[in-house]
Amino acid sequence: KQEVTQIPAALSVPEGENLVLNCSFTDSAIYNLQWFRQDPGKGLTSLLLIQSSQREQTSGRLNASLDKSSGRSTLYIAASQPGDSATYLCAVPGGPTSGTYKYIFGTGTRLKVLA
Amino acid sequence: EADIYQTPRYLVIGTGKKITLECSQTMGHDKMYWYQQDPGMELHLIHYSYGVNSTEKGDLSSESTVSRIRTEHFPLTLESARPSHTSQYLCASSERGSGNTIYFGEGSWLTVV
Numbered sequence: 001k002q003e004v005t006q007i008p009a010a011l012s013v014p015e016g017e018n019l020v021l022n023c024s025f026t027d028s029a030i031y032n033l034q035w036f037r038q039d040p041g042k043g044l045t046s047l048l049l050i051q052s053s054q055r056e057q058t059s060g061r062l063n064a065s066l067d068k069s070s071g072r073s074t075l076y077i078a079a080s081q082p083g084d085s086a087t088y089l090c091a092v093p094g095g096p097t098s099g100t101y102k103y104i105f106g107t108g109t110r111l112k113v114l115a
Numbered sequence: 116e117a118d119i120y121q122t123p124r125y126l127v128i129g130t131g132k133k134i135t136l137e138c139s140q141t142m143g144h145d146k147m148y149w150y151q152q153d154p155g156m157e158l159h160l161i162h163y164s165y166g167v168n169s170t171e172k173g174d175l176s177s178e179s180t181v182s183r184i185r186t187e188h189f190p191l192t193l194e195s196a197r198p199s200h201t202s203q204y205l206c207a208s209s210e211r212g213s214g215n216t217i218y219f220g221e222g223s224w225l226t227v228v
Contacts, residue, residue, distance in 0.1 A: 034216065034217065036219075041203075041222070041224065042221055042222060043121075043205050043219040043220050043221045043222045044205070044207075044219040045219070046216050046217065046218060046219075049215075049216045089158075091217070102160055102163075102173070102174065103148075103160070103217055105157055105158045106157070107156075107157045108157070
């Protein structure tokens with residue numbers, strides 16, 4: 001059964017720092033991995049989608065990497081800003097045994113960037 | 116930006132009332148989902164649909180029901196609301212296939228008093 005873990009659960013950094021958020025998954029047979037951002041009381045916004053054949057994806061100050069063999073993904077945020085404060089979640093499809101429709105979500109990392 | 120809409124955004128309702136949370140998407144996506152999320156907690160899939168007239172229950176048992184009569188519309192109904200139903204309900208959609216982005220609505224906050 002696929003399990004997704006995110007470390008750390010919470011992170012507080014001063015503005016301008018580069019930071020790394022971690023996501024681990026137990027079953028490496030994934031089709032893709034997706035990173036989301038969730039602001040308090042809101043829905044999820046898709047940030048990056050990495051296909052299983054890719055090693056990384058970049059969008060602006062965000063860079064996500066994927067290492068399927070080790071069951072890990074990292075989200076790198078460059079030059080953090082207070083507007084980056086949110087909860088960041090990663091998700092993978094559950095796979096053939098549990099149905100690829102079932103995205104398994106991590107519990108998220110709550111990021112606070114201090115001005 | 117994702118074109119998926121949920122109404123109402125916030126609802127306070129008395130115990131025993133029937134409610135329907137609306138979800139519509141204009142992207143023509145075949146797959147639609149309902150997730151439940153308590154504050155600060157993880158998301159749990161409660162319903163999903165592969166297409167019109169296709170609905171299945173998710174991992175988390177829920178007393179709610181769904182219907183998919185039109186591709187763009189996936190409403191969730193609670194026949195008799197209880198305080199234990201208080202939560203945030205998130206609707207999402209994605210294209211057919213396994214490698215596609217999943218898009219979320221803004222969520223519906225339900226409080227049952």
